[in-house]
Amino acid sequence: MKRKLSVGLVLLLSIFLALSGCFSGDSSTNEPKEPETPSEEGKDNEEENTEPKILRLNNNEEPGSLHPGIAQGTHDSWILEHAFEGLTKKTQEGEIVAGVAKEWKISDDGLTYTFTLRDDAKWSNGDPVTAHDFEYAWKFALNPETASTYAYQLYYIAGGAEYNGAKEGADLQALQDQVGVKALDDTTLEVKLAQPTAYFLDLTSFYTYYPISKKVQEENPNWYQEAETFVSNGAFKLTEWKHKESLKLEKNENYYDKDNINLDEVHFVIIDDENTAWQMYQSGELDLVYPLPQDVIGQLVSTKDPEFQIGTDLSTYYYNLNNDKKPFNNVKVRKALAMAIDRQTIVEHVAQGGQPPAFSVVPPGIPDVSGDYQENNGKLFEENVEEAKKLLEEGLAEEGLSEFPKVTLTYNTSEGHKRIAEAVQEMWRKNLGIEITLENVEFQVKLDREKAGDYEISRAGWVGDYVDPMTFMDLWVTDGPYNDANWSNTEYDELINTAKTSLDPEVRMKAMHDAEKILMDEMPIIPVYFYTKPFTVKPHVTGIYTPINRYPQFIYADIKN
Incomplete structure (x- = not known):
């Protein structure tokens, strides 16, 4: 979820190369590099060691769904990222490399991508992974009857938005046929985009773009709900799922790169109490823990524990304000709440993981036309208690309220x-003289209530799905599927549309900078800080890496017994 400047430069180069592929003037074939795999050192002794290599982790919530087309949170994605694989995947440095697709061509106008799949890609049940599976999976997620909240990530494909947004009574089959993804044969997938998209190859590594087995989905629509019927195409397969207790992944012997997969099994325990997970790590019951209790993070930072690591993150911690409910429909009230928070105190004494305070929405680590996008933004608002008091008083008066009403903050x-x-x-309470109630609920319950508008203030966080400001900026377009604040601004919508359709990097980046200024001036949500990724891992575990917008990855991890 986080990354440093050097990674930003790598990502900038990746985007430049993608753009050059789109607009170079000739239809060249990209020769994607294979991901680097761990050293062969020590493999001579593998036959002597018959002890299974088992990595033990914690997942802090029961997965909401382990179906790529339906999943919507990190409690799902950490497992999906290891059980499935898309056309592309990411290296430790965040570079996009070949996944199920061994190569691809991009047309001169940047609108058509032709992917050639590996001949040896297979499902965990032994069936071949075909281009038809990708076409079927993407259209499944776009189908309005699927109700996928992440379907909008496929709107980059021609006809995707029209199919997913079909009104009642529309000819769904006709709209589906117009979606720009087609299997030309078993190993050739043609994708036509609505407009050139510099980060499209990055998107193809995201879980909504993973394939699903057409055969399995049609034979058993509930295949993803139990381990016994689960079929995937990644390095690991799900073999046990004790709901709300634990999950077990095992090495997928049908994975094309199985010879470089060192782990035999990965055991997840489902624990929403970070202190319990930390105690299990200390007692040797877990090999890696993420997230960590905040007090523990502070201790580990001060003692410089060698098992403690802090990765950078492409993620923002914020609060939703339900703009449909008084007094949060008033911009002055919203700004007053934002300006009355002491972020430095929170990151230093509460979160304690080296998080930067957030005075904008887009986190560090995303390349701009030049430099870092977030650094170029600077502070888009300030903390000011006296001004906050004044704005709150004015805002409440405008809403006909003599005092701040009873509201609840849900986390x-x-x-x-x-x-x-x-x-x-x-x-x-101290700065504004208002009292609010706190309420904790399960993560999936929180997500469902946000979608239903059944909240007043809610804790939220967003991990970038790809490395571009748009992965944050399009969250708050009018009626966007993740616009849980229920905010709308016509000028903002127009700027986001400009950024999505422009071929000029300077035009699209300026449009997003301008849109973010509007967002922070209207303050429908309150940024608190930009995440970091603090975790602990035992010294006998090697090969863990942390891409900027992913949880710790263990695909090539190893256990040194």
Whole structure:
């Protein structure tokens, strides 16, 4: 979820290369590099060691769905990223490399991508992975009857938005036939985009773009709900799922790169209490823990524990304000709440993981036309208690309110979220003289209530799906599927559309900078800080890496017994 400047330069180069492929003037074939795999050192002794290599981790929530077309959170994606594989995948440095696709061509106008799949790509049941599976999976997610909240990530494909947004009574089959993804044969997938998209190859590594087995989905629509019927195409396969307790992944012997997969099994325990997970790590029951309790992070930072690592993250911690409910329909009230939070105190004394305070929405680590996008933004608002008091008084008066009403701040169960909410609660009490109630619920419950508009203030976080400001900026377009704040601004929508359709990097980046200024001036949501990725891993575990917008990856991890 996080990355440094050197990674930003790598990502900038990746985007430049993608653009050059689109607009170079000739239809060249890209020769994607294979991901680097771990050293062969020590493999001579493998036959002597018959002990299975088992990595033990914690997943802090029960997965909401392990179907790529339906999943919507990190509690799903950490497992999906290892059980499935898309056309492309990411290296440790965030570089896009060949996955199921061994090569691809991009047309001169940047609108048509032709992917050639590996001949040896197979499903965990032994069936071949075909281009038909990709076509079927993407159209499944776009089908309005699927109700996929992430379907909008496929709107880059020609006809995708029209199919997914079909009105009642529309000819769905006709709209589906117009979607620009087609299997030309078993190993050739043709994709036509609505407009050139510099980060499209990055998107193809994201889980909504993973394939699903057409045969399995049609024979058993509920295949993804139990381990016994689960079929995937990644390095690992799901072999056990004790709901709300644990999951087990095993090495997929049908994976094309199986010879470089060292782990035999990966065991997840489902624990929403970070302190319990940390205790299990200390007692040797877990090999890697993420996330960590905030007090523990502070201790590990101060003692420089060699098992402690902090990765950079492409992620923002913020609060949704339900703009449909008084008094959050008033911009002055929203800005008052944002300006009355002491972010430095929160990151230093509560979160304690080296997080930068957030005075904008897009986090560091995304290349701009020159430099880093977030650094070029600077602070888009300031903390000012006196101004906050004035704005709150004016805003409440405009809404005909003599005092701040009773409202609830909802957060998903986590000791860390609780402590941050308590800190914000106290800051608002002290600085603005208002009282709010805190409520904790399970993560999936929180997501469902946000979608239903059944909340007043809610804790939220967003991990970038790809490395471009748009992965954050299009969240708040009018009626966007993740616009849980229910905010709308016509000028903002127009700027986002400009950024999505322009071929000029300077035009699209300026449009997003301008849109972000509007967002922070209207303040429908309150940024708190930019995440980092603090975790601990035992010294006998090697090969863990952390791409900028992913949880710790263990695909090529190893256990040294």
